[in-house]
Amino acid sequence: MKTLILGGGVGGHVTANLLRKKLDKEHEVLLVDKKTQYEFSPSFLWATMGWREPSQITRNLSLLEEKGIRFINAEVLKIEPSARSVKTSAGEFTYDYLVVALGAELAPYAIPELSGEARHFYELEASIKLKDAVEGFSGGTISIGVSSTPFKCPAAPYEAALLLDYHFRKRGIRDKVNFQFFTPEPQPMPVAGPRIGGMIRQMLEARGINYHPNLKLASTDLKKRELYFEKGEKIGWDLLVAVPPHRVPNVVKEAGLTDGAPWVPVDKWSLSTKYDDVYAIGDVALIKLFDAMALPKAGVFAHGQAKVVAYNIVADIQGGEEKRFNGKGNCFIETGFGKAGFADGEFYAEPRVVNIKRPRISRIWHWEKILFEKYWLWRWF
Numbered sequence: 001m002k003t004l005i006l007g008g009g010v011g012g013h014v015t016a017n018l019l020r021k022k023l024d025k026e027h028e029v030l031l032v033d034k035k036t037q038y039e040f041s042p043s044f045l046w047a048t049m050g051w052r053e054p055s056q057i058t059r060n061l062s063l064l065e066e067k068g069i070r071f072i073n074a075e076v077l078k079i080e081p082s083a084r085s086v087k088t089s090a091g092e093f094t095y096d097y098l099v100v101a102l103g104a105e106l107a108p109y110a111i112p113e114l115s116g117e118a119r120h121f122y123e124l125e126a127s128i129k130l131k132d133a134v135e136g137f138s139g140g141t142i143s144i145g146v147s148s149t150p151f152k153c154p155a156a157p158y159e160a161a162l163l164l165d166y167h168f169r170k171r172g173i174r175d176k177v178n179f180q181f182f183t184p185e186p187q188p189m190p191v192a193g194p195r196i197g198g199m200i201r202q203m204l205e206a207r208g209i210n211y212h213p214n215l216k217l218a219s220t221d222l223k224k225r226e227l228y229f230e231k232g233e234k235i236g237w238d239l240l241v242a243v244p245p246h247r248v249p250n251v252v253k254e255a256g257l258t259d260g261a262p263w264v265p266v267d268k269w270s271l272s273t274k275y276d277d278v279y280a281i282g283d284v285a286l287i288k289l290f291d292a293m294a295l296p297k298a299g300v301f302a303h304g305q306a307k308v309v310a311y312n313i314v315a316d317i318q319g320g321e322e323k324r325f326n327g328k329g330n331c332f333i334e335t336g337f338g339k340a341g342f343a344d345g346e347f348y349a350e351p352r353v354v355n356i357k358r359p360r361i362s363r364i365w366h367w368e369k370i371l372f373e374k375y376w377l378w379r380w381f
């Protein structure tokens with residue numbers, strides 16, 4: 001049997017490793033990615049802060065070959081579920097099982113003028129460019145925020161604001177920096193509920209970061225360096241940092257896997273799509289929770305889903321009982337000063353249960369995150 005995995009990020013990488021470990025050698029495992037390197041995104045903001053060099057948080061995907069996984073460095077061009085075939089820039093591949101783990105694609109800003117102007121930290125290269133901009137910044141207004149939802153890692157823009165605040169305090173010029181945070185969300189991390197959202201908002205405000213929820217970007221004036229929002233609000237900037245819009249990769253949409261939805265609807269327990277032999281995991285997938293909110297786009301879920309899908313493919317081929325994805329996840333929230341918080345949640349529970357662990361903001365969680373980074377890169381490469 002042949003399993004073809006599209007995407008070598010969190011979900012694809014974990015699926016490939018687990019399948020190779022558990023399946024007999026006669027069964028093939030192939031992984032396609034257009035990049036040559038895996039990049040550990042939870043550390044992108046540490047790269048912006050100058051705490052990580054790219055080489056510390058990237059690994060070559062060709063290392064998969066040493067484990068007996070065939071790595072195809074190519075772009076996926078066409079997925080044809082009815083023919084059980086995928087066209088790539090390196091040729092065509094057939095499959096018995098297909099795992100789509102192509103993530104969320106970053107789209108150009110809806111306001112095209114922002115493309116040359118706004119910085120972000122949603123790719124490693126962009127995070128390094130932001131580092132240069134931050135280091136060269138000596139005072140003025142930093143407008144930081146969310147251009148549209150959904151976006152991956154619901155905590156990331158809030159962490160970015162807190163870490164930038166910390167950066168300028170360390171440089172002794174915080175009093176010269178005015179922070180404005182804008183987002184279309186009604187509160188920070190809506191899926192985590194009002195209590196956690198309120199805590200994050202308080203944290204921002206205690207640090208002098210002005211928080212503006214419910215603001216939908218409408219237009220901009222590059223000369224005046226001003227953002228305009230749908231209800232007439234206006235925010236200026238000297239340095240603009242904006243989470244770019246996210247969208248489902250075109251190749252996934254063209255394959256008919258989205259069925260008119262913005263992402264790929266999947267069975268919330270098995271991650272199967274409308275095709276029995278095609279699974280979609282991680283950011284590309286759409287899982288609606290009991291109150292119609294979507295399961296957030298986060299590596300912790302891509303990882304958990306990869307385990308379930310790998311387990312169930314092995315069970316299908318070699319026998320065994322099926323597993324179900326449980327919707328559990330957690331995340332660190334970096335706050336600067338060598339500290340972080342840690343939240344965990346049961347996202348399939350009704351009502352949802354999301355808690356901030358005690359001690360709420362502590363050095364312990366920052367060190368836990370460092371250990372997690374080291375462990376993850378060691379465990380999977």
Ligand SMILES: Cc1cc2nc3c(=O)[nH]c(=O)nc-3n(C[C@H](O)[C@H](O)[C@H](O)COP(=O)(O)OP(=O)(O)OC[C@H]3O[C@@H](n4cnc5c(N)ncnc54)[C@H](O)[C@@H]3O)c2cc1C
Pocket residue numbers: 006007008009010011012032033034035041042043044045074075076077101102103104121122123152153156249251281282283284297298299300301302330331332
């Ligand atoms: C700054 C930042 C911080 C984050 N922090 C956390 C965190 O602390 N905890 C957490 O749980 N999550 C975090 N995340 C979110 C996490 O990175 C994603 O949710 C996770 O990577 C999703 O995994 P995935 O496998 O679905 O997709 P990805 O990891 O994005 O992988 C998709 C892969 O598909 C490849 N690909 C895409 N299109 C094609 C194509 N056409 N052809 C070939 N290859 C293609 C890409 O090159 C990529 O390697 C963070 C994200 C960011 C940006």
